[in-house]
Amino acid sequence: MIDPQILQVEQRLAELHISPGRVDGVFTKETAVALWALQKLNGLRPVSKLTPATLRALQRPRRIHAPVRDGVVVDLSRQVLFLYERGKIRLISHVSTGANRYYCMKGRCGYAVTPLGDYRVFRRVHGWDRGPLGSMYKTMYFNHGIALHGSKTVPRWPASHGCVRLPMHVADRLFRQVEVGTMVRVRP
Incomplete structure (x- = not known):
């Protein structure tokens, strides 16, 4: 079943170039590992759920500086x-x-x-x-x-x-x- 909140989260992860797998509103293993990447980049403990801190990180993620060109x-x-x-x-x-x-x-x-x-x-x-x-x-x-x-x-x-x-x-x-x-x- 499609969850509108999960769909928004997956869309935002994709915008941030963190692949959640299929963007379909279904919380999958792929969605979970994408959340782990987001959480780790923002100094959070990686967990497979949408915590308030994770939701804040989705809205205002830490900026990543490109150390290389390619x-x-x-x-x-x-x-x-x-x-x-x-x-x-x-x-x-x-x-x-x-x-x-x-x-x-x-x-x-x-x-x-x-x-x-x-x-x-x-x-x-x-x-x-x-x-x-x-x-x-x-x-x-x-x-x-x-x-x-x-x-x-x-x-x-x-x-x-x-x-x-x-x-x-x-x-x-x-x-x-x-x-x-x-x-x-x-x-x-």
Whole structure:
């Protein structure tokens, strides 16, 4: 059933370049992760509901300064991704990056970290890509085996082996906009 308030919220999120998935007035998982991005950008704890503070942030969001002209910026501290084109934000998304812990899985061990630095996308894989640590959707590699990719599980905290996990609907959109050679900047 269509909820007029949710429809307005989804429309506003889309205006702010935070993809809520389908703008249809139905509160979905996609709507929830879009709210998380908005909440994190405004210094709020990410929750899957419309709190009074969230509604205020929708009306008067904190201003975001474009640190780059083009490319992807991954903000590790807030667990948010930005896509810039010609100095303007085109997409903002909640993400989950490296868990910053030691792991052993399927005979592979390592430290789950998303490395800081400036990189370029060097390989893209349309559809599902089966790696040694799991499956990735619409994969965009930028540092050896580390990539931006869609995942069915994108928790509110750093949880990956080092990749930047994206909500599935965001991975679809980002994959259409990010080509080989696109800059990916990972910041603290």
